Amino acid sequence: MFNSQQLSTTQAYSAYTSEPQLTVDNTRGYNRVVSFSDGSEQSYQLPQCRSSKRISVFGLGHGGALSAICMAALGHKVIGVDLDQRRINALNQGRTFSDESGLPELLARISSFHNLVATDDGFNAIKRTDSSLICVNDDIERDSATSIEKLKALCEQIGMSLRYKDHYHNLVFCQPIDAKILHTVLIPTLESQSGKKACQAFGISAFQGSKNINRTIRDFYQPSQLTIQFLDKQSCQLTEQLFSGFRASVRRISW
Numbered sequence: 001m002f003n004s005q006q007l008s009t010t011q012a013y014s015a016y017t018s019e020p021q022l023t024v025d026n027t028r029g030y031n032r033v034v035s036f037s038d039g040s041e042q043s044y045q046l047p048q049c050r051s052s053k054r055i056s057v058f059g060l061g062h063g064g065a066l067s068a069i070c071m072a073a074l075g076h077k078v079i080g081v082d083l084d085q086r087r088i089n090a091l092n093q094g095r096t097f098s099d100e101s102g103l104p105e106l107l108a109r110i111s112s113f114h115n116l117v118a119t120d121d122g123f124n125a126i127k128r129t130d131s132s133l134i135c136v137n138d139d140i141e142r143d144s145a146t147s148i149e150k151l152k153a154l155c156e157q158i159g160m161s162l163r164y165k166d167h168y169h170n171l172v173f174c175q176p177i178d179a180k181i182l183h184t185v186l187i188p189t190l191e192s193q194s195g196k197k198a199c200q201a202f203g204i205s206a207f208q209g210s211k212n213i214n215r216t217i218r219d220f221y222q223p224s225q226l227t228i229q230f231l232d233k234q235s236c237q238l239t240e241q242l243f244s245g246f247r248a249s250v251r252r253i254s255w
Helices: 063-075 085-092 103-109 121-126 143-162 179-194 216-222 232-242
Strands: 023-026 031-036 041-045 053-056 075-080 115-118 131-134 169-173 202-209 225-230 249-254
Touching: 053 063, 053 121, 063 075, 063 085, 063 103, 063 115, 063 131, 063 179, 063 216, 075 121, 121 143, 131 143, 131 232, 143 169, 143 179, 169 232, 179 202, 202 232, 225 232
Parallel strands: 053 075, 053 131, 075 115, 131 169, 169 202, 225 249
Antiparallel strands: 023 031, 031 041, 202 225
């Protein structure tokens, strides 16, 4: 059972009640028409979640917050991880720094689910989940040296957490990862810090949508295609399961 109280940095949920208010029309099947009291409206497909997963999301910038909220709205149990206490407090209080239209209202809508919590405790987040979405490069060029160093630093922390985990864990990068960087930087870092082997104790994959899946609610829920890069078959299968119910073709690329 998901128990947010065991995470030391979590705070009690509080309702996010700012205007405009949200109503959802479910009469159109998969199409969820979201209307606001100021007369604006947006629509997107909300996929049907076939089974609830335990997911941690590392990085609560725009892309990470959107991914965490959208996954929780599907019924998954989500732990968001960030070092910025302002982002942690905001999410736990039903707020988000993201300016994405409809995201605060969607967050308010799911507050009663109690399946989304934020923390700075990455160790427990890894321990209590089966897959991790890594969303840490919102604000920098993804192929830059800064981006690579940021991913390496995070892999060092995750690797230390994996050292004390008994079960297979799937790491999912929410951006394309160059095979050379994967094999010369990320995998050696994870293996040296965890003392375990990739494809055995943990899997690695990366995904991207045909649109920029981390930017809008509609793009997240309605990609025409999902491209999954994967290191082993188990990581590919687990990543696909996170997006089960999405009406999108899947393109699989082995590293």
